[in-house]
Amino acid sequence: MTARPDAPAPNPHATEAQVQAALSDNKLAQVLYHDWEAETYDDKWSISYDERCIAYARGRFDAVVPDAPLPYERALELGCGTGFFLLNLMQSGVAKSGSVTDLSPGMVKVATRNGQNLGLDVDGRVADAETIPYEDDTFDLVCGHAVLHHIPDVELALKECLRVLKPGGRFVFAGEPTTIGDFYARKLGQLTWKVTTEVTKLPFLSDWRRPQEELDESSRAAALEAVVDLHTFDPSELEAIARRAGATEVHAETEEFAAALWGWPVRTFEAAVPDAKLTWRYRMAQYRAWLGLSKLDEKVLRHVVPRQFFYNAMITGVKPGGAGR
Template sequence: MAAFSRSVGKREIPTSDGPASADDVEKAWNDNTLAQVLYHDWEAQTYDEKWSISFDERCISYAKERFEHLLGPEILAAEPHPYGKSLEIGGGTGFFSLNLKQAGILDEVTVTDVSPGMVEAAKENARKLGFEVEGQAAFAEDLPYPDDTFDVVIGHAVIHHIPDVEAAFRDVLRVLKPGGRFVIAGEPTRVGDWYARRLGRVTWKLTTAVTHTAPLRERWAKSKEELDASSRAAALESIVDLHTFVPDELEAMAVRAGAADVKTQTEEFLAALLGWPVRTFEAAVNPERLGWGWAMFAYKSWLRLSAVDRVLSKGLPKGVFYNVGITGTKPLR
């Protein structure tokens, strides 16, 4: 429930004081900023578990590979590491920036998110890892930092939540130092989102139907209250997911915003066909029934299919893959 708001730049961010109610979801249909804060504040404390986020070798390797795959060997060889001052937009609980710092790609880290709860979760995760990060609630289109501040601006699965993506690119370029780079990974393509959501819906219906049969109900089914909460979360998710992208159109948008050296890279096709049913299944069943063995099966299966996808990427059109990433630089004056 939205309790009050705080001013950030030229806009105000509503602050939530607990899980979203059905009335909150109804209000959020007419107020996307409220929807974004309600959804992400609500998810902040369980987000890492929901998406199997960790800050160990598994996710350090994942974040590092996403970053390096998007840049490519020539850029990696030309640009010094670690990047000195970094900013993450839509940082969530810190998955991308904290793991990239641990991988030696980033040095000083600042995180922003429209959700105050997510920013606090990222700061706490950093403390648990033995370092501090700066951060505050902020809109990506109106960042509260001076011009020419950061060496790199990063994001992961963020710009599809932003109402005006081109305006966000412009402000990202504003806060970058001349020659600085932005790296945005993990955004849904138009085709990928189409098949992923349909796979998710089918998996949810089948899983909840099967786990509520008499033989499985007691051990495998989630309670009605948990399923109702999941349904409200899904309703909010449908509001906060604003965009899908065609790679060439996304590239053109960044160029219009003033970026140079822009390129896109797609990944995950077979891996997404597995990943979406797996994540939906995990959300639909009693989590006590799924242990470390299941987690490793899911992760290793994803790794194997991702390796096949890298081969397929040489022949398949960019647009059929689930994820698209984009990178570019701020022109030198």
């Protein structure tokens, strides 16, 4: 698994001047923020390439395409980050080989390294989602996780996905924030950050406080995050965007309501305290709590709470002209 030799080099330590410039240049912000996050992103979001995340990725796929004939021959992950979605889908048997693309050289570097460590047949390219650098009719599947909300022109990106798909090929995107879900998640995160960073100023809690320079760097990263997160989605409007792009068999699902109300404060707290304080027992307890609340969402709340109130949206569609999968 390799990245192209002419790929730009990552820039993992943006200066304050670069951050200020990025505030008015979205593409620069995307590169700086994701290069900044690349080497620590898997740890930050508890991403792994074992059974836990294989099951999570496959669960997102099956939620919108429960009966796909597998495996797909060749898949592309758009905005791959560290390769979480495609690499885990490949391990679950969804695709035989694939390609990863991202605007961030740092993310492509980590994703290709992760794929190499897993022994998977995947190559990587630094690429803009609005101009995908592959020929027409190349892939059987295009996928992505938490990527569409970073793309300036989502409809154009989906048109590009359909262009590089073979007739009958399918795209599947998961992890996209809903408009209502993003509102309450951000408010909960902001409140948790403020409370945690203030309380840990108390002398008897000083060992729970991260060094100020690390908190300042997190704050600069958060400032970029506010720039790179361009969209939230109403599920019905996301379906309309996919249809305007030319897709057929379009369908959206949502997930995480109780799980999001719990998860966002927990993740923010974890980002505000030293890693050494977060024991294995603590992490497993939080994971089990999230699993339980996710099951509550799936078994009960999805039947009584309107889908637009859930945090994550998933969308799928098919390129016309083939039998579909």
